[in-house]
Amino acid sequence: MRDTLLGLSWHQIMLWACIFFGSLYWGMGALNQLITHHLMPALGHGRTLDPRPLGPGQQAREQTQSALSVLLFGVGSVVPWSFLQWGWARLAVNPSGWQIALEVAVLVVWNEVHFYANHWLLHTRWLRRFHLLHHRSVVVTPWSTYCFHPVEALMLGNVLLLPMLLHDFSVWALLSVPVFSIVFNNIGHSNFDFLPDADRDRWWLNGARRHHLHHACYHGNFGFMFPFMDRLFGTALPPDAAQAQIARHGRKP
Incomplete structure (x- = not known):
């Protein structure tokens, strides 16, 4: 695999x-x-986190913009390849x-640190205009x-560059990053609570709950x-942070 690459x-x-x-992207989606x-509702397990309807044309917009991100990620792969x-x-x-x-474990932790830093930057007044496209999806x-602006796609897509300069990773560890990234990302954007027990918020699958709150509350x-x-940085939202917004929707005639 190494020589082929x-x-x-x-x-x-x-x-x-x-x-x-x-x-x-399309396979995991x-x-x-x-x-x-289908499967989880049929088993009677879990629940939808945000019952509000999607925005007009939301899924078509998301897939169209995501196709551009796929293209950027594909073209951008020539950068780490050039490093080699x-x-x-x-x-x-x-x-x-x-x-x-x-190496995979290290890259999972690095991916979390890298994403947090870039995501926080995308919420600053200098860069938030690039992140608003993603936040048009209030219900994920x-x-x-x-579904990223090209600037956001470039920021998030450079996650491997610094680690590759610091260590000789195996090709399998490097290839694992987009795989576990899309799995985690799909869980986060599933709008589905896989573990509805509120006392188990530390479980990794409850990333869906945490990211749903981010989209519902923005900050x-x-x-x-x-x-x-x-x-660590005091930016965690309480489990009921979006309760008022969802309740207002439920009271509408």
């Missing part, structure tokens, strides 16, 4: 990366809807299973996951999937 041309890298990111709209070609970064040779597992869907809960960054 290094042997590709720049246009092959971009083509295969576009296919890779597109398959992740379809799987998410199957689970949250120029010798700025290297891939591990014959890594052990334990090394790959440890699985198709919201890549707070800047973390990606785990709560540790929000708790």
Whole structure:
């Protein structure tokens, strides 16, 4: 796999990366809807977090904008590939299973830190105009996951560059980042409470609850999937933060 990746041309890298990111986005989105709209309700488990209706044309807008993000991620993959070609970064040779597992764990934590920092910046007055496109989805869907302004897509999409300059990662660890990222992102944008017990808010699957609150309230809960960054910097929202907004919708005739 390592030699195959290094042997590709720049246009092959971009083509295969576009296919890779597109398959992740549309495949995981379809799987998410199957689970949250059919399987889980049939089992009588979980609940919808925000019952308010979607905005007009929301899902079509999300998928159209996400297609642009897929294109940007695909074209942008030539940057880390160039790091390897120029010798700025290297891939591990014959890594052990334990090394790959440890690298994936490190990248999961780094992804959380990187996302929190960039997400917080996107809520500052200098950059929030680029983030408002994503926040047009007040009630989230699985198709919201890549619905970014190009500036936001570039900010979030550079997550691998610094780690690659600091360590020789295995190709499998690097490829795991967009995979676990889309899985976590789909959970966060599922609008479905997989663990409705309020006392278990620390569970990672309750990232759906935390991110639903972020979209409903706009500020707070800047973390990606785990709560540790929000708790560290005091930006965590209480579990009932969106209760008033949802209740107002329920009182409408």
